Amino acid sequence: MSQVKTELYPRAVRGGGKESGAYANARRVLIAEIISGGTGLILAIFIMGHLVLESSILLGKDTYDSVAGLLEKTLPIAQVLVFIITIAFFFHFVYASRKIPGKLSSRRKMMELGLSIKKSKGRWSQPKSDIEHKRHLETSLWIWQVRTGMTVLALGAFHLFLVMWNIFTTMGFAGEAGLAAKISTSRVESGLWILYLVLGIAVTAHFAIGLYRLAVKWVPDIWLKRKTAYIICNMLFWLFLILNIAAVMGFTGKLSLL
Amino acid sequence: MGRTLTFRIFRFNPYDEDSVSRIQEYQLEEVPRLNIFNALNLIRDDQDPTLMFDFVCRAGICGSCAMMINGRPTLACRTLTSDFSSVIELFPLPFFKLLGDLSVDTGVWFREAAERLESWIHTDEEFSVNETEKRMDNELANKIYESDRCIECGCCIAGCATANVYPDFLGAAGLNRIGRFMIDPRDERSNETWFELVSTYEGIFGCIGMMACEDVCPKSLPLLDTFAKVRRLMLGTGLSGKK
Numbered sequence: 001m002s003q004v005k006t007e008l009y010p011r012a013v014r015g016g017g018k019e020s021g022a023y024a025n026a027r028r029v030l031i032a033e034i035i036s037g038g039t040g041l042i043l044a045i046f047i048m049g050h051l052v053l054e055s056s057i058l059l060g061k062d063t064y065d066s067v068a069g070l071l072e073k074t075l076p077i078a079q080v081l082v083f084i085i086t087i088a089f090f091f092h093f094v095y096a097s098r099k100i101p102g103k104l105s106s107r108r109k110m111m112e113l114g115l116s117i118k119k120s121k122g123r124w125s126q127p128k129s130d131i132e133h134k135r136h137l138e139t140s141l142w143i144w145q146v147r148t149g150m151t152v153l154a155l156g157a158f159h160l161f162l163v164m165w166n167i168f169t170t171m172g173f174a175g176e177a178g179l180a181a182k183i184s185t186s187r188v189e190s191g192l193w194i195l196y197l198v199l200g201i202a203v204t205a206h207f208a209i210g211l212y213r214l215a216v217k218w219v220p221d222i223w224l225k226r227k228t229a230y231i232i233c234n235m236l237f238w239l240f241l242i243l244n245i246a247a248v249m250g251f252t253g254k255l256s257l258l
Numbered sequence: 259m260g261r262t263l264t265f266r267i268f269r270f271n272p273y274d275e276d277s278v279s280r281i282q283e284y285q286l287e288e289v290p291r292l293n294i295f296n297a298l299n300l301i302r303d304d305q306d307p308t309l310m311f312d313f314v315c316r317a318g319i320c321g322s323c324a325m326m327i328n329g330r331p332t333l334a335c336r337t338l339t340s341d342f343s344s345v346i347e348l349f350p351l352p353f354f355k356l357l358g359d360l361s362v363d364t365g366v367w368f369r370e371a372a373e374r375l376e377s378w379i380h381t382d383e384e385f386s387v388n389e390t391e392k393r394m395d396n397e398l399a400n401k402i403y404e405s406d407r408c409i410e411c412g413c414c415i416a417g418c419a420t421a422n423v424y425p426d427f428l429g430a431a432g433l434n435r436i437g438r439f440m441i442d443p444r445d446e447r448s449n450e451t452w453f454e455l456v457s458t459y460e461g462i463f464g465c466i467g468m469m470a471c472e473d474v475c476p477k478s479l480p481l482l483d484t485f486a487k488v489r490r491l492m493l494g495t496g497l498s499g500k501k
């Protein structure tokens with residue numbers, strides 16, 4: 001009599017166990033997320049290293065050549081890296097872009113909503129109410145991540161192709177193979193500087209936003225607050241943006257630290 | 259001398275065939291500490307009895323009065339007109355079914371979400387009225403309470419670009435609800451069950467981390483942190499659960 005049945009609802013319909021189709025599907029989704037995030041992280045770390053090494057041009061062509069020689073001849077990692085990065089690049093593109101809505105109208109909806117919330121900040125002019133006012137930028141940032149991602153896809157693929165071509169054949173710029181200031185400079189000077197500038201800016205924005213997003217998505221609040229993550233990624237963005245512009249100027253001979 | 263406020267309000271009645279969607283303007287004298295909810299009532303009482311909007315508690319508890327106020331989803335009863343310049347634009351929440359003007363049906367969506375998530379405690383333990391309640395660690399109780407504070411207003415869903423594009427997405431309120439049952443020791447569902455339920459595109463991995471939900475939630479729920487926890491648990495479960 002005193003026993004009251006609590007089961008007002010049926011037992012879980014799900015929970016088919018590890019052999020079930022639902023479980024397999026859940027695993028697929030998780031793995032896709034790991035691949036897109038993981039390759040994003042690898043690419044971001046690579047790009048930071050890349051931009052730093054590349055700016056050794058600012059210390060003169062000889063420094064650049066010795067850095068290049070070190071990476072290519074002494075420890076032949078340039079050849080290996082270009083392959084790994086190309087593969088990561090491809091996987092990242094395939095897995096990350098699944099989240100981009102296919103329909104133009106959907107993308108437009110996302111953009112409008114992002115702008116609406118972002119702009120609302122200015123329209124709530126005197127925040128006296130007890131509702132805490134928070135800046136909101138992230139929806140628009142994501143849209144920029146998609147746009148810069150697409151830019152990187154187009155320009156980056158071209159760049160990767162050129163580099164591979166130059167590493168393995170002599171039929172390219174400056175009639176030489178491998179990494180050398182001469183080749184890089186001739187690439188940049190042949191009018192491609194605009195490509196490198198745009199690619200650099202896009203990739204910097206993309207990886208800075210991407211790292212922020214990874215931090216927000218996975219890292220516990222007690223380790224890294226959202227605000228701190230935002231500040232760090234913002235600083236990374238500006239640092240690498242300046243570095244990138246300086247390096248392009250360095251290649252065209254407009255800027256040197258020596 | 260108070261300001262004269264101009265309200266630009268979205269009007270449309272989907273149940274009236276002759277109704278066309280339009281923006282209608284109303285003027286109102288501002289009084290001290292006037293909030294949007296009171297302003298709407300004044301307009302309805304004195305100017306236009308056909309204006310439709312929802313409210314129940316007028317105290318930020320029931321979650322009925324959520325709407326887009328100058329482009330931001332939030333609660334009308336907790337928003338003072340003094341936060342704005344003299345023009346205030348009101349739209350119904352996107353995503354949810356429009357009932358008319360500013361009134362939307364959040365209930366059906368939340369009920370469906372609750373059924374999909376089976377958001378009740380799953381246990382085989384028989385409940386006995388005669389026994390004293392089991393004790394729960396205070397810290398844990400507080401944690402559960404933090405997620406339980408959700409008033410189902412729908413602001414986080416309306417503000418989420420993902421939810422607006424993929425109608426099956428469980429949204430922040432749904433994911434928050436999962437997080438709540440995950441940490442509840444009385445719920446006997448296993449990590450594998452959670453995994454099937456939320457390691458999906460309708461679940462946690464549909465979320466792309468734009469954080470509009472966290473920014474607009476009028477109850478300031480710790481959504482960001484809850485989702486990160488859910489993600490990590492899913493990661494652990496999925497990786498350890500090799501076939």
Ligand code: HEM
Nearest residue numbers: 037040041043044047093096149150153207210211213466
């Ligand atoms: C092939 C061109 C690329 C495209 C189309 C692309 C596209 C995207 C998209 C749409 C996202 C968002 C995924 C999500 O929110 O779940 C993303 C995330 C990310 N991308 Fe890219 N990307 C490209 C190249 C790169 C490169 C070269 C880097 C490295 C510098 C990079 C680093 C990242 C990082 C760190 C993330 C965050 C991962 C996450 O949030 O899960 N991406 N990318």
Ligand code: SF4
Nearest residue numbers: 408409411412414475
């Ligand atoms: S999580 Fe916040 S915004 Fe979302 S329904 Fe609950 S109270 Fe409203």
Ligand code: SF4
Nearest residue numbers: 418465466468469471
């Ligand atoms: S973090 Fe963004 S995508 Fe995820 S539920 Fe919140 S608003 Fe939607």
Ligand code: FES
Nearest residue numbers: 316320321323335
């Ligand atoms: S009327 Fe209940 S939350 Fe506003």
